[in-house]
Amino acid sequence: MIAADPVLLGPSVNWFALSPLLILLGAAVVLLVVGALMPRRPPHVYALFTVAAGLATMIVCFFLWDNITDGGASTLVGGALRFDVFTMFITITIAASLVLVALSTDDYLRREGLEGPEVYALYLLASIGGVIMGSANDLIVLFLGLEILSISFYVMSASHRKRIESQESGIKYFILGGFSSAFFLYGIAMVYGTAGSTNFSKIVASFNAIVPAQRHDAFILAGVALLIVGLGFKVAAVPFHFWTPDVYQGAPTPVTSFMGSVGKVAAFGAMLRVLIYALPHWSDDYRPIVWTLAVLTVVVGSTMAVVQTNVKRMLAFSSVSHAGFILIGVEAAAHRAGQPDLGDGIPSALLYMLLYSVLVVGSFAVVTMVSRTGDNATDLSSFRGLGKSHPFLAFGMTVLLLAQAGVPLTSGFVAKFGVLQAAVEEHSYAIAIIGMVASVIAAFLYLRIMVSMWITEPETGDADREAVRVPLWTGVAVALAVGFTLLVGFYPGWLIDAAKAAVITK
């Protein structure tokens, strides 16, 4: 047989459709090679190169988006990746976060004496992993993306060579992340065992043809459960969130913001792909699990956030609680899984991810500046007096915090409103009310940071602290985040439409 067919025919490849991945990959390779072979460049060259790559990815995505709107969605590379608006939305979100994070990293690295292209290369690689996770049409491909993302994260977390906490967080993340990958892989094996394929389209087709009889579906249910555990770890859903505060606190602050934005977007993209697109037949079985996860996540995340005294840990727990809100959107989407009209669940979750990513990058950029040399001044008291010494910075942080609390005329309110609306549309009133009450608990946390910035009286010794410096590019990143937050707060219509387009499949 082999002799009779000597030519190996690979799948046909639509190279232009793959260009977002190719740009990111090319940029990563160039950075690594140039960084290894050439003498050291002025450090901001690396940052600007990364920003350029991110912007180029976004621009290409806009063209591709148009192509999809005109020509319809398809799959790429022999059914390995999906080429639809959903993919584009995720890619743009990741690229935008990448740009903002890269802007705020340069000054950080210089302050800490860690200049070099490595972190940027890791950002780019992690972004590739994230894009693959959000566009995968095959569980194995998705797993590859997950691993690319995770391994980059493990290294990035430990990348501050002078801080022992950074090393600690890298190891913690690595061990726990390894566990969760194993769960996920086991889940893939079980789904494969039942459906006979790891390809989403084939999984759906196979369950369309035969649905395992009741009482004989333990295998697939176990598979779904294990997949949820693996994804739940990545999105930091309670009870799989225990790594979050430690890793967020220990990792270099720009890396933390990258994890909070790109990491979360990728993981939720993967979760929606797996649950809604690959396993719609089991939505009645996993929906209660998602419901429970969502409720636990918002409540525990908000409550734990309130009792912290370290701002990075506060924001870590607040990111847990925001993950709970996105899970509310996922739960709403699960009501419609497999139906022709996918409803508002997926768009609301996508919108939340995008808006939250910008908020989290902006807030952590402020924390990056306040943490001062050594990256250790992240206690609540380090923010004391910021309103007097840096009113604009404090104002920006206030806007970002109010947005996270869900105050109207900021993007955070639009995000919350979208998710609640999706939940209410599916008659999930209880989850909507629990979510809102939890968000009030979380509001207390944001108020604490604001009080520290604006109101708490200075104490003796404050004057001896290192002054907070606001470097240009980090300042630009914060300004962009704040501007976006307010813009979307006032004019959200265009973004809502864009997110809604993500579920329209022609």
Place this chain on the structure above:
Amino acid sequence: MTSFPILTLLVLVPAAGALAVAAFSTRRPEWTKLLALLSSVFTGALSVWLVVAFDKSNADFQFVSKHLWIKPWGISWHLGVDGISLFLLLLTGVLFPIVIAGTDPHQNHRRYLAWMLLLEAGLMGSFVSLDLFLFFVFFEIVLVPMYFLIAGWGYEGRVYAATKFFLFTMTGSAFMLVGVIATAFLAKGRGPLTFDLIELAKADFATSTGRWLFFAFAVAFAVKVPIFPLHTWLPDAHTQAPTGGSVILAGVMLKLGTYGLLRFGVFLFPEAARWSRSLWLTLAVIGIIYGAIAATMQKDLKRLVAYSSVAHLGFIVLGIFAMTSQSMTGGVMQNINHGVSTGALFLLVGMIYDRRHTRQIADLKGLQKVAPIFAGVFMVVMLSSIGVPGLNGFIGEYLVLIGSFLTARWWTVVAATGVILAALYLLWAYQRVFHGEPDDANRTFPELKLREAAVLLPLVGVIVFTGVYPKPMLDRIEPSVKRLIEHVTEKTNYVEPQPVAVAP
């Protein structure tokens, strides 16, 4: 009527003023103040013009402007005013210039004034919104400036009080937000999604659904009013807020609650409002009596006035849920009157604090001897708050009581004793503070200054004018209230009882 977008301007002028003040140089505080004063006076002038141009024979919404805002969610910038909201706008428009001219923050004028103007924009917006989403946006946004005003410029326990205020109100709003969305989706049927109040009021909800939704809204408004037992944030917030903050909080912001109950609670869910009226009437009466007793016990003058607000607002809630046109008109009147007299009381208490740096009743004595004009003004304002005939406080409470007597007799009987209690706590406080021989600390109590008199004069003028000649106000309020009751009648089998004349 006219296409001039006056309501939009009512919101945008103070908002623009806030931005301008915030962007202004810090070096010339007096110019900042002038700028803030100008924009608030201009807003006030607009609100006066609105009252003049208001067509009193028309019970419907006037000066309506409607523009699509967030298309995918069917949300529009829909503004309009009727008799229920008209005077609240005037009250807001008048109180803000007074507060800005009459009170001085102890630090950072610029930020204080910017927050004040932003607060005004938010309040104006809340009173003119005819879109549930838009209303929610304004209703929630006013928390932010108020939070910063209390926390930044308040007294000793300001952070605690501000946080409590923020979290209490936000908890209420959390339920309302779910309620707003659920209302829109349940009313949607096959049509497009809309948050428009007028469209939604046409919808018929299943009985139990309507009740759930009503309670989701009512919780938010009950916190804001505040209705007993959700009032515990109020004494703290009022006492700790700076004078200007207290005036606005008591004068205008609490009215968001009663206004919301009328505009959204009763209008959207008449059946549920009728069904649960005993609950609200009971809580209102408890609030009247409890607030009065608590006020009697206070040692702190500002806290006393704060608790008196709980009692006064109880009358408004009683009037709303007694649901006769007299009681409701009285409730709307009382909204305004309470705003004027309590606002003035807080200003006076603030002046006492500025002079003596204490609010403790026990520290004050015999002020009447050293500052007779000050005492006289305090007396007039206090009598208006008690509800003495001939002053504005009487009209509202009297209408509420006679209107409620038809439909809620025993509640009204108990509530009427609240009037007596009000006389008790206010007169007793007056007696302790102003009568007697001043001791050493109080002997140098300065008399009313010209600026203070100029600030108080308009309020005293309104108190007397409304008390003597309330007709212009009643004429404009009543048609809209009647229309609201007709709407209730349409939706439920409620028939408003008419007073029967007894033969002499």
